[in-house]
Every structure is written in C-alpha cells, then in structure tokens.
Amino acid sequence: MEITDVTCVKLEGTLEEYPEGILQERLARPTDVYDEYRAVGSRHVTTEPGGPHPLTQYFLTIETSDGLRGLGGPLDRLWATATLEMGQDLLGQNALATEKIADVLFGRWGDAITGVRAKAISAIDVALWDLRGKHYDAPVYELLGGPTRDTLPCYASMLGFSVDPDDVRQRASEYHERGFQAQKWFFRHGPGSGEEGIERNLALAKAATEATPEHYDIMFDCWRSWGTSYTRTMVNRLAPYEPRWLEQPIDSQHIDQFARLTADAPFPIAGGEHDTTRWDFHQLLSAHALDIIQPDTYYTGGVSEATKICTLASTHDVPVMLHGHSVPANVHVIAAQPPTVCPLVEFLIQRNARYQHFFDESIVPNDGVIELPQRPGIGVEIDENTVERKESYGLE
Ligand SMILES: [Mg+2]
Known part of the structure; x- marks a missing residue:
C-alpha cells in the first residue's frame, strides 16, 4: 500500500448551535504576570449566548495506491504547513510501515521531537493508523x-x-x-x-x-x-x-x-x-x-x-x-x-x-x-455538507 499523495485542506463553516455559555472565560496564562496581558480576555471570549460561530480548520489527507484515504486533524495553519513540509518524505513509502516512517521523520528533522514538527508527525501518524484500519477493515483499537x-x-x-x-x-x-x-x-x-x-x-x-x-x-x-x-x-x-x-x-x-x-x-x-x-x-x-x-x-x-x-x-x-x-x-x-x-x-x-x-x-x-466506535480506522470522515468553503494545499 504505497503512499501516492499528501494534501491539506482548509475548511470553513459555521457552528450554528453550541453549548450555552461558550467561550465565556479563559484560563490563566503565564503571561498574566504582565498587567496588559492579564487585562486581555480570550480572543474567543464572547458574552453572546448561542448565535452562529465561524470556524476555520485544516485537515490532512494521505492517499494510497489502492485508493484508500487516511484523515488527520483538525490542525491549525502552522501545523498544517509543517505537516505538508514533512509529508514530502511520505511519497512512495509503504503506508503500513508506521514505525519506519516515524523513524525517518524523527531522523530527517533535528527538531522533530518537539513543537510543531512533533505535532506534524502526530497528525501524519494518526492518518496512517486511519489508513491501516481501513486496510484491515477494523477499528484502530x-x-x-x-x-x-x-x-x-x-x-x-x-x-x-x-x-x-x-x-x-x-x-x-x-x-x-x-x-x-x-x-x-x-x-x-x-x-x-x-x-x-x-x-x-x-x-x-x-x-x-x-x-x-x-x-x-x-x-x-x-x-x-x-x-x-x-x-x-x-x-x-x-x-x-x-x-x-x-x-x-x-x-x-x-x-x-x-x-x-x-x-x-x-x-x-x-x-x-x-x-x-x-x-x-x-x-x-x-x-x-x-x-x-x-x-x-x-x-x-x-x-x-x-x-x-x-x-x-x-x-x-x-x-x-x-x-x-x-x-x-x-x-x-x-x-x-x-x-x-x-x-x-x-x-x-x-x-x-x-x-x-x-x-x-x-x-x-x-x-x-x-x-467504542465500530467503523474501520479512526472512524470519522469529513461531512461535505458542513463545508462552506474549501481550499486544498498539495506538496510543493
Ligand atoms: Mg490541561
């Protein structure tokens, strides 16, 4: 099962209903020791109960030679960018060889065991496990x-x-x-x-x-x-x-x-x-x-x-x-x-x-x-009905 393509998509949509009281308060942050930071609420904080809430999220798709697709996400923009950059090394690899792929990614990038590169490896690994589950027609667990x-x-x-x-x-x-x-x-x-x-x-x-x-x-x-x-x-x-x-x-x-x-x-x-x-x-x-x-x-x-x-x-x-x-x-x-x-x-x-x-x-x-979910792989797919706007980013 050879990896043939790696893509990230940016999805935009609207959350019409969400828990009452959403984003009313933020948590403490280390920067709160500074007066000007302490005074700032969450960038998300709203006092409006209910009402539409715009959403932008990124997802990773890994495709294989036998037509299967593995999904990872949601990610943010920086995370998706790192995932695509590191995704170059996936082309031609056996999608089931997750240990080799992780070893190659950790080895190729000196800073890959921390920060956004570790998050990118994570998203890739989850998408590969999604593929493995689909290949064997079994939930990942x-x-x-x-x-x-x-x-x-x-x-x-x-x-x-x-x-x-x-x-x-x-x-x-x-x-x-x-x-x-x-x-x-x-x-x-x-x-x-x-x-x-x-x-x-x-x-x-x-x-x-x-x-x-x-x-x-x-x-x-x-x-x-x-x-x-x-x-x-x-x-x-x-x-x-x-x-x-x-x-x-x-x-x-x-x-x-x-x-x-x-x-x-x-x-x-x-x-x-x-x-x-x-x-x-x-x-x-x-x-x-x-x-x-x-x-x-x-x-x-x-x-x-x-x-x-x-x-x-x-x-x-x-x-x-x-x-x-x-x-x-x-x-x-x-x-x-x-x-x-x-x-x-x-x-x-x-x-x-x-x-x-x-x-x-x-x-x-x-x-x-x-x-426990019963579908093969991780068990979730993108519902195109929820997508109002979509932008795809491929490997360079
Ligand atoms: Mg915590």
Whole structure:
C-alpha cells in the first residue's frame, strides 16, 4: 500500500448551535504576570449566548495506491504547513510501515521531537493508523490489541465556561447529572492577581466541590501559570477540597520542582500535555515528577508514540490521562490500554463542539461514557455538507 499523495485542506463553516455559555472565560496564562496581558480576555471570549460561530480548520489527507484515504486533524495553519513540509518524505513509502516512517521523520528533522514538527508527525501518524484500519477493515483499537472495555468513562473538561461561583455551581451540578464521572475546572488567576485572585480561585474550587456529591471527583487545571511558590501556597489552600488532581501548575521543564511538588502535595499532581515523545516522558517518569501524565495523541507523536508512552507509564504505575485535542483518536489508544493505565477520556465540552464540527459522526459521550466506535480506522470522515468553503494545499 504505497503512499501516492499528501494534501491539506482548509475548511470553513459555521457552528450554528453550541453549548450555552461558550467561550465565556479563559484560563490563566503565564503571561498574566504582565498587567496588559492579564487585562486581555480570550480572543474567543464572547458574552453572546448561542448565535452562529465561524470556524476555520485544516485537515490532512494521505492517499494510497489502492485508493484508500487516511484523515488527520483538525490542525491549525502552522501545523498544517509543517505537516505538508514533512509529508514530502511520505511519497512512495509503504503506508503500513508506521514505525519506519516515524523513524525517518524523527531522523530527517533535528527538531522533530518537539513543537510543531512533533505535532506534524502526530497528525501524519494518526492518518496512517486511519489508513491501516481501513486496510484491515477494523477499528484502530483492535489493531492495537484492544478492546479492554466496551465503553469508556469520560470526564467533563469545563474550559470556556464562566468561573463565577453561581455559574460554576449550576454547571457542575448539571454535568454531574448528565453522567460525567468527574469534572475538570480551569483556574483563571495566577500570581499576577494577588490575594484577590487566590480568593477567586478558591471560590471556584469551593463552588464546584460543594455543588457535586461528596465523593465525586473534581480536578483543577492551571495551564503552566502558577510558578512553584504560588503553587505551594495554593496546594495548602486547596487541600480541604481533596481534588482528584491538580494539573500543570508549572511548566514541566522544571522537572526537579515538579518532583518536589508531587512528593509534598496531599493530592496528585498531573501534567505533560505539552511534552512530546517517549523521551520527554521517560525523563518525567524517571524523576518521579508527576503522579499522572497527560500526553496528547496529536502533540506527542501520534497513536504510535502515545501507545509507547502508555507502556512506559505502566512500568512506573503512573496513570495516563490523555490530553483531549482529539477524542476520535484518543478513544482508540485508551480502548487498547488497561483501565488502570488509561482510566478516563477527557471530553472538553466546548472544544469538541468545534473540533468535531466537520465530521460526519461525532464521538461523544452518552450518559458519561463513550461507546467504542465500530467503523474501520479512526472512524470519522469529513461531512461535505458542513463545508462552506474549501481550499486544498498539495506538496510543493
Ligand atoms: Mg490541561
């Protein structure tokens, strides 16, 4: 099965309906230590409930000599550009030889184990696994050795919702009742917001915890924005709420500081969504830096690399909570791993409305669990009815 073409398409469309309250609030950012950055909301933030929301996304297609097409995405523009640039090396290769292709791509580009090139390799690898599934007429998780379960439990990731305590109480209760097994909320404030920000962060934690039953799991995400000193203060203040985990309080290049925080905190510390490949995670795991690791299938090197990282994590008895860029890709990796290794699917409520908009079938939870997809490959295709405008980019 020879690779004959690699293409990226830019799709434009409109999200007519999306979760009420979409993009009301952003998460804390490391740049919030600067007054002018702290004052800026998300570029997406809108106070308009409902209403049309324009979407632009890029997708990768890999075609083979026997007429099959593998799909990767959604991607952004820079990501798609890197994917096409690296896609030159795919022409003429055996599409089933994913290990050789990854080895060639990692070898050809000196900076390929990090950043946008690692993301490009990831998208290529997912599209190749989509092709492999279509070639063998089987869902990807079957080819990875699964399934380990018939359904996958999900946690609701509440990025974009208001963090006003009254709104949090209402939504936390609502999403618990919808069957989600746990919820993750995103802190808005960091060291730049002083004591007032600390109080607001604690008000969010209090509201989410009190609005849900006593042993229901609540997690909190800090998106690299806290720094070690602030994190130590917050860990003490958050202890009464017993979160299931605290996510990415600092950047994971500070491996020693992460290891000390993890050793000292009375609840688990998670991170790793911006780390890539087995080599990053080998370092983090060897240093006992995290209680839970969170590689993203679409950032870390694809289905192939995410699977290797799961195996590595299992040797440390560290659970993997895959970061949720692509639920359609993640469910295959998760379904092929024991529940102790991959316990939950991250389902970003608002992102999935956008990221799965152009697909003919959405992979979404029902009553808090995702039924394993049965179609060959990854199991999603572009629904041309959703495309208002399309532009194709081929190899140079
Ligand atoms: Mg996160």
